[in-house]
Structures are given as C-alpha cells and as structure tokens.
Amino acid sequence: MTDHVDNDGAASPKLGFRPLYQQVRDMFVRRLVDGRWTPGQALPSEMELAAEIGVSQGTVRKALDALAAENLVVRRQGRGTFVAEHDEARILFQFFKLAPDDGERAFPESRVIHIARGAATPEEGARLALKRRAQVIRIDRVRLLGGRPAISERVTLPAALFPGLDAREVPNNLYGLYAAGYGVTVANARERLKAVGLPPEQAAHLDVAPGAPALLIDRLAIALDGSPVEWRVSYCLTDGFHYASDLR
Amino acid sequence: MTDHVDNDGAASPKLGFRPLYQQVRDMFVRRLVDGRWTPGQALPSEMELAAEIGVSQGTVRKALDALAAENLVVRRQGRGTFVAEHDEARILFQFFKLAPDDGERAFPESRVIHIARGAATPEEGARLALKRRAQVIRIDRVRLLGGRPAISERVTLPAALFPGLDAREVPNNLYGLYAAGYGVTVANARERLKAVGLPPEQAAHLDVAPGAPALLIDRLAIALDGSPVEWRVSYCLTDGFHYASDLR
C-alpha cells in the first residue's frame, strides 16, 4: 500500500498539521505523477473515492476542487471528473499569452530550424537543475503568427527525461508530446519578460533588421512533481500582436 | 431593504439559476461598492452574517471564500475577515509585475512631470467608456527602479470619478488614493505588453537614446462594479529588471 492518509500519530497535533483534504489531494497528485491516472481518463466518482480512501465525500470533493483549481483535472456536472489533457485549446489559453491586437487567437505554426543533443552549458544546468555535464536536447524553431514569422525560440530539455526526442518528428504542440510520449505533465511555468534589440541570428530567422525591438520571453516549465523540465527562450515580434496578462 | 436573496419565484428552476452562495457573494460586493464595508474594516462573523441573511454558515463561508479568492477580503484564522486594503505590499505583488533580475522587489519612487485636465480624446473615451466630450485627468510621471529612472507613464482618469484630483498632491501609491480618497476600489486589471522603440519624449524623460528597446505596458484597471476607472500606458526600460508572469 503506497497511498497513505494520516494525521494524529498520537503526537502533538500542533506541529506539521496538514488537513485531510490536502493529504488526499497529494495522494491524487501521486496517482497522476506515476501514471496510474492518465490524461483524458475519467476518475472514479466522488462516492467511490471516498469509500476507497475512508473519508467523507465532502473531503474528496475539496481535494478534487483543489486539483481543478490547479488545472490538473476538469470537472463536468453530470459527466464526471477527468484528468486534464494538454490539447491545443488548453495550451492556447493557459500557456500561450500572445494574441493578435484584434481578431481571434490562433495556435502558431512551427518550423523547426535545428535539433541537436549535447552537454549542458553551466547556465542550462543551473536552470534545469541538472547534474554536472548532463545531456540536453536543444530545439531551435521559428513560429508563425498570422502567417508571418514572429517568434524565434530555443527550447532546452533534459535529455534523460525525453529519450529519443531528438531523432523524432517534433509536433507543433510540445507539451502534448511531453505528456503523451513521455508521461511528463507540465503543471505550471514562470515567465520573465524583457524588451531587447533583436540579435543578428534571430533577426535573420524572422527576416527583420538586427536590433529591432523584440519581446524576450524566458520561460521555465515545471512538472507535476515540482522539477523543471523545459527552459525556453523566445524572441517575439509584437507588431500586430501583444502579450496578454490579467491581474487579479 | 436593498439586500435581496432569492431563487425560486415559483418559476422554472432551470433558467437563470444562480446558486445561493453566489447571490450572497453579490450582496457582499454591493456592500463593498457602496461603502457600507470599507477597507481595513472587520466584517461580522460568519455566524452573525448567516443569521442576518437567513442562510447557513456554510453558505456564508462559500461566499466569503469566493471574495477571498478575488483578493477583495482577507481571512485570518482566529481573528476574523477583513476588507482588503490597497497598501503598498498588496499593490507590489498584485499589480506591479516588474522585479529586479536579482534582489528584493521594491516599490518604485515616482516623480510627477505634469498633471492636467481636458476633454477626452476619442481613444481615451473608448478605453474608459466615457460619454462624448467627457473630461479626463492626465498624469505624466517618471518612476524610479533601483534609484534610476526606468518607467515613463501616462495615467488617464475620468474626471467625474476623481473630482479635484488634478489640484492635489499625488502620492506614490495611486490605487490607495483612489480607495481612500474617492471610494473607488480597483478590483483587477488587464495588461497588454509590446516591445517598442522608445519615442523621443519618453526617451528624454528616461535619459536614454530614442529608439532604444522598451517594454510598453498598456493597462486598463477595472473597479469593483466592472467599470473601467484608469487607463495607463507605461514605457519601461528592462535593463536589470523584468516583467514576471506566473502561468498556472
């Protein structure tokens, strides 16, 4: 029995107190991490889970609501609770913040320039929390917005996590590939934005003069278990497009 | 009696169904909008509110939890529930996304360049949902990050909402002034970011060459009742600083 829920080991109830529903949430996250529950799958009903674990339905509900708030599951009244998928629609709204100044959002096409494997630089190792001289996979690609090249980016991955990815056809939706092909679910990401002059190499890819203003997006993607799984640096032209950010 | 909670007027229960706790939430928002509850004030306890309204404590709890999720109230176990304040710490983390590349976040000093009142341009009228030829207040200022001028921005406000603000000492924390001086609470904001070459006027304010890459932030701030109350356009130098965005 790997799943465990417990609080009072007859010890002091004050220290290390963790609510039952959070323990249940953690248990459910473990099932997602180890692939016991996979994207798209329907979870057992609240009543079944409650009976299995030995808590009330209300406690299971709070745990599932927490997962839904983290976009890890999707709940639909009358149908059930499902493990979230990295389909294009979800990516588009959750992880891709560039939108046309007017008009509908659309998923950008991608054109891979180069893909290779090599030893991590010190910076790559630091960002991805890798051991000394670990291998990484680097993907350089150009992405099209509204039919025009607008993003030049490099994606850096720990090679150990994605064996054979460098010898594979790379799809447009990378996070979908990570999930379906390697069981790696991107749970969240931290982005840092700057305005910079476009370096010559990126300028050539985007067919623009070097030094033109570009939005630099430095993103670190974090997996379900909290470990960094992707480092992505994107240079974006923001002519007719913008980065949308809602502050609540 | 202005507060009202009701569902089934013996009509079809299917259409226009709105859960009780959301109706209670709406009632509470009304109390915030009309100043019956003011920033910093302690709300009555859950039990008192439940008895007053005539619903269970659990329903009041769900309503207050919703408000807490929107950052409109702050709940503290053992102490009570309090109306959120626009103090600098809150602004710093909720509405100000520029952070030093390394080091602690700090609230930027401000230096006002110019304040004036005038008729709204068509664009200002459109952004702020104003009537034709309504008056606006415009504040131009420079803000300092790490002691150096880094942001040149124009703040545009509906004059009707902020009488006399143009003849007043303008503090560093504008949202605090809106709340304390005019009873206007900024509930959320939408930002659009672009990378642009710095226009001559802003370049002069920031003591940088025109055309240098700058982060353009176009922000529309929304009040509790959903109406736009501030339009702000900021040109930011991102040398040693970045715009932080967390994607969940």
Next chain:
DNA sequence: TAGTGGTCTAGACCACTTC
C-alpha cells in the same frame, strides 16, 4: 477562556448528462 475561521462529516436535494 471566549471567539474566530478551518476542517470533517452526514445527509438531503438539485441540475446536468447519458442511456
């Protein structure tokens, strides 16, 4: 010690989906 919000339970009923 009293009062607050936070957790947990149990059960009834409602709205939505599917068969």
Next chain:
DNA sequence: AAGTGGTCTAGACCACTAG
C-alpha cells in the same frame, strides 16, 4: 431512470488569536 457533480444544511470538533 440512473448516475454524476453542485448546492445547502446542521452540527461537531480543531487550530489560531486575543484578552
């Protein structure tokens, strides 16, 4: 009609804060 998640209630107990 059956099964799912969503709402609402009522009550017990726990953790935290303040006097």
